[in-house]
Amino acid sequence: MPTENKTIGQQRLDRIIAANEFLRVIANCGRCFFRNKGAGHDAYLALNGRRNIVWLFDDYTGARINVMREGPWEGFSHGGTLKSQVGSIGSFVLNGKMMRYGYFQPLMDNGFENPWGYGDDILIVRDEGVRLGLIRKPEEQKEAA
Numbered sequence: 522m523p524t525e526n527k528t529i530g531q532q533r534l535d536r537i538i539a540a541n542e543f544l545r546v547i548a549n550c551g552r553c554f555f556r557n558k559g560a561g562h563d564a565y566l567a568l569n570g571r572r573n574i575v576w577l578f579d580d581y582t583g584a585r586i587n588v589m590r591e592g593p594w595e596g597f598s599h600g601g602t603l604k605s606q607v608g609s610i611g612s613f614v615l616n617g618k619m620m621r622y623g624y625f626q627p628l629m630d631n632g633f634e635n636p637w638g639y640g641d642d643i644l645i646v647r648d649e650g651v652r653l654g655l656i657r658k659p660e661e662q663k664e665a666a
Contacts, residue, residue, distance in 0.1 A: 530572040536614045537575070539653040540566050543610065546649040548580075551639030554603055555580050566614065575611040589615070602636045610655065619657040625650060 527535070548556035548563045555564040557580040564580035566588070577586045577597075584596020588611035597604060612618040625647030629635055635643050650656035 532617070533568060533572045533614055536617065536654075537566055537568055539655060540610050540614050543646075543650055543653050543655050546646055550645050551637065551642035554599060554637070557581050566610070568614070573615070575614045577607055577611075613655050620650065620655055622647065622651070622657055622659050625656060 544555050544564060544566065547554050557563070560580070562580060565578050567576045567578065568574065569576065575588045577588050578584070579586060579596055579598050581598035582596040586594045586597055588594075588607050594604060599607075609618075609620050613620065623630065625635070625643050627635060627639075627641050627643055634640075637643060639646065647656060651658055
């Protein structure tokens with residue numbers, strides 16, 4: 522995603538497109554979070570008109586949720602782990618802050634399975650997140666340290 526000569530708003534539009542594609546990847550593998558099979562639609566993100574608020578439209582409740590809001594999210598149909606994940610995706614959209622590569626692995630550094638219970642499908646999520654620019658590659662993490 523080259524950023525030369527793009528306004529902050531244009532950069533955010535580019536990032537929200539990538540973020541929505543990332544949500545579709547999550548919805549299409551593993552435990553299919555953010556997918557409502559009964560209603561036939563997935564959760565998605567949108568920016569407000571000024572491009573300074575990221576809204577999540579929940580897959581189950583249909584509620585519009587400001588993902589950068591602290592405290593409880595009225596209408597969010599998932600748990601705290603996914604709430605944190607969506608908040609990180611919102612930070613990516615607004616500020617370009619990428620997510621940590623090591624979070625997306627079948628076995629975490631502490632020996633526990635990844636918190637999503639996605640098994641090896643988490644590798645699909647991670648690879649697509651790297652391709653879309655949401656997840657830092659390991660070599661980029663070392664350079665930042």
